Every structure is written in C-alpha cells, then in structure tokens.
Amino acid sequence: xxxxxxxxxxxxxxxxxxxxxxxxxxxxxxxxxxxxxxxxxxxxxxxxxxxxxxxxxxxxxxxxxxxxxxxxxxxxxxxxxxxxxxxxxxxxxxxxxxxxxxxxxxxxxxxxxxxxxxxxxxxxxxxxxxxxxxxxxxxxxxxxxxxxxxxxxxxxxxxxxxxxxxxxxxxxxxxxxxxxxxxxxxxxxxxxxxxxxxxxxxxxxxxxxxxxxxxxxxxxxxxxxxxxxxxxxxxxxxxxxxxxxxxxxxxxxxxxxxxxxxxxxxxxxxxxxxxxxxxxxxxxxxxxxxxxxxxxxxxxxxxxxxxxxxxxxxxxxxxxxx
Numbered sequence: 001x002x003x004x005x006x007x008x009x010x011x012x013x014x015x016x017x018x019x020x021x022x023x024x025x026x027x028x029x030x031x032x033x034x035x036x037x038x039x040x041x042x043x044x045x046x047x048x049x050x051x052x053x054x055x056x057x058x059x060x061x062x063x064x065x066x067x068x069x070x071x072x073x074x075x076x077x078x079x080x081x082x083x084x085x086x087x088x089x090x091x092x093x094x095x096x097x098x099x100x101x102x103x104x105x106x107x108x109x110x111x112x113x114x115x116x117x118x119x120x121x122x123x124x125x126x127x128x129x130x131x132x133x134x135x136x137x138x139x140x141x142x143x144x145x146x147x148x149x150x151x152x153x154x155x156x157x158x159x160x161x162x163x164x165x166x167x168x169x170x171x172x173x174x175x176x177x178x179x180x181x182x183x184x185x186x187x188x189x190x191x192x193x194x195x196x197x198x199x200x201x202x203x204x205x206x207x208x209x210x211x212x213x214x215x216x217x218x219x220x221x222x223x224x225x226x227x228x229x230x231x232x233x234x235x236x237x238x239x240x241x242x243x244x245x246x247x248x249x250x251x252x253x254x255x256x257x258x259x260x261x262x263x264x265x266x267x268x269x270x271x272x273x274x275x276x277x278x279x280x281x282x283x284x285x286x287x288x289x290x291x292x293x294x295x296x297x298x299x300x301x302x303x304x305x306x307x308x309x310x311x312x313x314x315x316x317x318x319x320x321x322x
Contacts, residue, residue, distance in 0.1 A: 046310050047074030047107050049287035055294035060085040068102035070303035074283045075104045079111040092139035106142040107238045107283045115170050117151025134177035144237050147181035149191040164203035171206040184212040187220025194223050214240035216258045225271050234279025241284040255289040261313040272317035
C-alpha cells in the first residue's frame with residue numbers, strides 16, 4: 001500500500017473519530033472538502049480573503065475570477081468592494097452567479113460597524129448598517145458577516161454581560177436576515193483574548209454565536225496555542241490564515257508584518273491538528289497586508305503563491321497526524 005493511501009486512511013479515521021466526538025455533527029462534503037487541482041483532498045477549504053488583493057484595486061467580479069483561477073475553494077469579500085460594484089451598476093445577483101459558476105464558497109463578508117459601542121446612537125446606526133449589509137450578503141448567497149468589536153478601546157471585565165447583550169442583539173438581527181455575524185478577534189484591538197471572545201459568545205445564550213480567529217491575531221493578542229483546542233472549533237465557519245515572523249516581538253507586530261503561511265514561525269504542525277481534532281471543518285482563508293508581496297508580484301502570481309503555500313502547510317500538518 002502506498003504512503004499516500006495510508007495517509008488518506010489515517011486521515012479518514014481521524015475525521016471519523018472527531019465527528020463521533022462531536023455528537024454526530026456532519027458537514028457537507030461539497031462545502032467542506034478541498035479537492036481543487038487534482039490534489040489529495042483536505043478536510044478543510046483553502047480560501048482567500050480579498051484584503052490580500054487590496055493593493056491592486058480590482059472590482060469585485062474580477063476578484064472572484066482571480067481567486068477561482070488560482071484554485072481556491074472559497075472567498076471572503078469586502079463589503080466596501082461590493083458596494084462600489086453595486087454603485088457602478090452591478091448587481092448582487094451577478095456576483096452570486098459568478099461565485100456559483102466559479103465554484104467558490106462565499107465564506108464571509110468583511111464589514112465594519114460599531115455594534116459594540118458604548119454610545120446608544122452608534123449602536124443604533126450600526127444595526128441599520130448591519131441589516132443592510134446582511135441583506136446584501138444574503139442576496140449573494142452568503143451566510144456570515146464579520147463583526148469585529150469596534151466602538152470601544154478596551155474590554156471592561158465588569159461589562160461582559162453588557163457585551164454579550166450587544167452581540168446577542170446582532171445575532172437576533174442575523175436570525176431575521178439569515179446571515180450570522182461572526183465576532184472577530186483582533187490582536188491589537190479591544191477584543192484580543194480568545195477567552196474573552198468565548199466568554200462573550202457563550203453568555204449570549206444564542207445557538208449561532210461564534211468567533212472569527214486569525215493565526216496572526218491570536219499570536220499578536222498574546223494568546224496561547226496550547227489551549228486553543230478547548231473551544232468547539234466545529235462552530236467556527238472560517239479562520240484567517242497567515243504567518244508571523246520571529247521578530248519583532250509579538251506586541252510590536254503590525255498588520256503589514258504578516259507573511260505567507262510557512263514563511264514565519266507559527267507552529268502549524270501543532271495547531272492545525274489541534275483545530276481539526278476540536279472539530280474545525282471550515283475555510284482557512286489567507287489574509288495578508290504585506291507590501292513586499294504587493295510590490296514584487298502581480299495579482300495572479302500572488303494568488304497562486306498564496307494557494308500553493310497554504311495547501312502545503314495544511315497538507316504538511318495533516319501528515320503529522322499519521
């Protein structure tokens with residue numbers, strides 16, 4: 001029996017065991033399994049966050065084509081790019097049709113609103129904005145929209161129940177629109193600890209409460225990879241994929257310091273197996289803001305390099321599970 005067949009069998013046993021451990025929770029093989037480019041299948045999707053394309057200033061429909069051409073399974077699009085496309089005469093149906101024709105899962109929409117602000121007026125405005133953006137997301141065939149914690153400078157430990165009530169409010173709005181807001185952790189933002197994120201989400205009492213993690217932001221926020229598998233990763237629809245350098249120190253890093261998966265010091269061989277065993281079957285979505293890449297590669301080249309690097313890192317981590 002070849003090594004490749006042995007690995008697939010071993011991976012199948014791992015996946016079967018993890019599904020049983022999760023109480024029979026199942027995932028659609030069409031949406032969850034990466035099979036692009038005639039490569040061995042992965043138990044997760046390899047996706048692209050269009051932040052990586054910001055430098056090239058491409059319209060939303062062109063972004064979809066570039067991402068699909070590079071072999072990705074899914075895409076995260078920015079609401080600002082979508083609104084520009086609509087203002088220029090495009091429609092959400094056109095984008096939905098293109099996503100479907102190119103075989104891309106719309107992982108998430110990246111939007112920004114002050115839903116967690118201490119200002120009642122700002123929260124009211126955020127609800128109006130979120131409802132509009134959720135409806136756009138729904139029309140495009142999406143089910144999730146990012147909800148980073150904006151409007152506050154730092155978490156007040158005495159107000160966790162208040163934050164949970166605010167997150168619950170936009171989750172209820174998500175029930176109304178059919179699009180779930182995913183509370184996003186930012187390593188240099190108010191919400192930068194996984195433990196705080198989990199506490200707020202759990203306190204909502206809402207079955208769809210979830211969080212958006214990011215390899216860079218988890219590290220940047222001073223979190224510990226050793227305990228990341230305490231969360232139910234099966235409820236995470238997408239995780240932002242990137243790497244980080246050994247220097248400068250974690251608390252001195254900026255968004256521009258993110259590097260391609262495998263070019264930094266993130267312990268993927270340890271973390272990815274932890275996430276898989278904890279149930280993750282969503283999309284690893286590449287998110288970079290690295291000017292060096294932008295200055296040395298055109299958009300198609302960068303997309304292809306991102307896919308190749310990410311696939312290699314995920315496959316390499318899976319091999320550690322044999």
